[in-house]
């Protein structure tokens with residue numbers, strides 16, 4: 001074993017640095033020329049829509065955002081909640097910002113909000129059949145992987161090495177080929193094809209699948225291999241992550257809204273888009289059906305809603321123009337492809353205020369619990385965000401958030417959720433029951449709007465220009481459900497596709513595009 005280690009230490013491997021996608025029109029002007037007005041409609045005020053808005057507004061575009069909810073932020077939102085005699089900001093759910101979120105990091109700098117983020121390095125896991133793990137990647141590849149295996153109380157070095165270091169699918173990862181090769185099988189099928197040792201699969205690979213909110217039994221092997229590249233292999237720090245020290249309204253969305261408003265962006269809340277108005281000659285989307293301002297005209301539309309919403313809007317649009325096949329036919333062409341894309345199973349996020357705090361030394365700020373269905377993760381908010389830290393300090397209480405992905409208990413009242421998850425909570429933190437913690441308040445979110453990355457779905461995933469390819473000349477997509485030409489996922493895919501959407505518009509007007517910094521498409525290389 002020592003000789004394997006020694007051998008690996010002397011062999012050079014090549015972590016792949018991120019790549020910059022430069023503007024295709026570097027010599028064009030930085031912004032719209034004076035006197036030129038371009039009106040842009042952005043549908044959806046989540047991360048994708050806000051990212052597109054930032055780039056376009058900064059370059060002189062007249063941007064209007066229509067958001068159906070009474071708040072921006074989409075699946076990363078933070079809203080007010082009254083309990084225990086005070087107003088709380090409650091997130092849709094706890095989020096982690098990863099090392100490879102290069103475009104998000106750029107946005108954070110421009111909004112001057114880095115001060116609200118702190119690192120969280122080791123990731124703590126508990127399992128049913130293994131000892132707890134605290135996984136931190138240190139040093140360059142392959143030492144980072146070796147270190148993880150070496151420190152693990154569960155993994156046997158030689159088996160794990162055979163599993164990973166010799167595995168071309170990981171070390172010679174190639175983003176441009178991975179979907180073609182592996183989207184036709186599930187993660188489990190891939191693992192048995194490649195004879196991945198069970199412990200290595202259960203401890204390192206399977207937990208990553210749960211963060212996608214997808215059903216582990218059907219998730220595409222290709223999508224998961226991409227995630228391994230993004231969150232683990234491309235860089236020795238790839239698994240480093242940060243958390244916010246303030247609620248997401250303070251840490252992220254208020255600074256973002258202020259910046260947009262300083263450029264004159266109009267954000268219309270409670271404003272749900274139902275269908276687009278189309279120009280009879282050009283087939284462009286020029287407005288929305290029940291706009292209250294007569295004669296308003298948009299030069300461009302960014303479709304930045306979640307997947308179910310954009311399917312609805314486009315279905316309504318096609319119906320409205322069914323007597324004009326030259327218009328409806330183009331919209332139907334878009335629908336024909338994206339109709340095949342599904343949403344992941346429903347999920348809940350439950351935040352609970354208790355009168356006591358855990359004494360258990362395993363009470364980590366964030367604990368991942370991949371085998372304790374229906375709980376995937378527990379976050380102790382009184383150790384994370386300022387308002388919660390202060391309350392816990394005053395009262396001795398605690399606030400814990402339980403992420404309940406692939407919820408299989410149907411439509412139940414919020415009051416019943418704790419009862420359903422109690423058996424799993426008891427296994428994770430028995431102390432809550434042994435010491436008779438009292439629940440002082442709780443808040444439950446229930447949604448089903450997360451893109452499914454099930455096997456076989458990749459070929460139906462459009463990129464941001466797909467509507468243009470279908471003959472709608474002025475409309476672009478943005479959102480975490482799209483295909484990108486580089487590895488990306490979740491929040492980073494949302495902001496990156498927002499920037500891509502803006503770039504398509506900039507190119508049409510011959511305004512210099514904004515560069516993107518993206519994770520390398522290639523694995524660290526064979527030893």
Ligand SMILES: Cc1cc2nc3c(=O)[nH]c(=O)nc-3n(C[C@H](O)[C@H](O)[C@H](O)COP(=O)(O)OP(=O)(O)OC[C@H]3O[C@@H](n4cnc5c(N)ncnc54)[C@H](O)[C@@H]3O)c2cc1C
Nearest residue numbers: 044046047048068074075093095096273309479480490491
């Ligand atoms: C519990 C949970 C935990 C997560 N954890 C992480 C994490 O740790 N790291 C990470 O990177 N990602 C995480 N994510 C994923 C991340 O939140 C999403 O990938 C990202 O927020 C998606 O942004 P988006 O702009 O593409 O879509 P959305 O946020 O869904 O934005 C779409 C917007 O469109 C609006 N809209 C819908 N219909 C209409 C309409 N008809 N008219 C106008 N507006 C409309 C919606 O209200 C919404 O604001 C997590 C998600 C959840 C739910």
Ligand SMILES: *[C@@H]1O[C@H](CO)[C@@H](O)[C@H](O)[C@H]1NC(C)=O
Nearest residue numbers: 037038039062063064266296
């Ligand atoms: C900018 O957009 C707003 C809102 O859509 C509109 O009222 C205004 O007239 C536009 N400005 C110009 C110069 O077109």
Ligand SMILES: *[C@@H]1O[C@H](CO)[C@@H](O)[C@H](O)[C@H]1NC(C)=O
Nearest residue numbers: 069070071267268269270271
């Ligand atoms: C949006 O609707 C909510 C709930 O009806 C209301 O409280 C809020 O004031 C509205 N916001 C705006 C900006 O219209």
Ligand SMILES: *[C@@H]1O[C@H](CO)[C@@H](O)[C@H](O)[C@H]1NC(C)=O
Nearest residue numbers: 180181182183184185186189
């Ligand atoms: C998946 O596709 C590859 C490449 O086209 C093929 O070799 C393989 O047999 C397919 N596997 C399954 C399970 O369909």
Ligand SMILES: *[C@@H]1O[C@H](CO)[C@@H](O)[C@H](O)[C@H]1NC(C)=O
Nearest residue numbers: 066270271272273288290291
């Ligand atoms: C359009 O009308 C519907 C139904 O009255 C409403 O819910 C929606 O918010 C309106 N949208 C806009 C953009 O005004």
Ligand SMILES: *[C@@H]1O[C@H](CO)[C@@H](O)[C@H](O)[C@H]1NC(C)=O
Nearest residue numbers: 389390392393394395396397
């Ligand atoms: C609350 O904060 C004060 C000041 O930082 C500290 O001295 C005290 O120990 C804290 N109390 C609790 C219960 O954490």
Ligand SMILES: *[C@@H]1O[C@H](CO)[C@@H](O)[C@H](O)[C@H]1NC(C)=O
Nearest residue numbers: 431432433434435436437438
């Ligand atoms: C918790 O409650 C049970 C039942 O009421 C009681 O038997 C037990 O002593 C209590 N435990 C503590 C630590 O208070």
Ligand SMILES: *[C@@H]1O[C@H](CO)[C@@H](O)[C@H](O)[C@H]1NC(C)=O
Nearest residue numbers: 463464465466469484485500
């Ligand atoms: C989107 O896909 C089309 C067709 O495959 C391709 O030509 C185009 O370059 C892609 N655009 C982006 C931004 O990736």
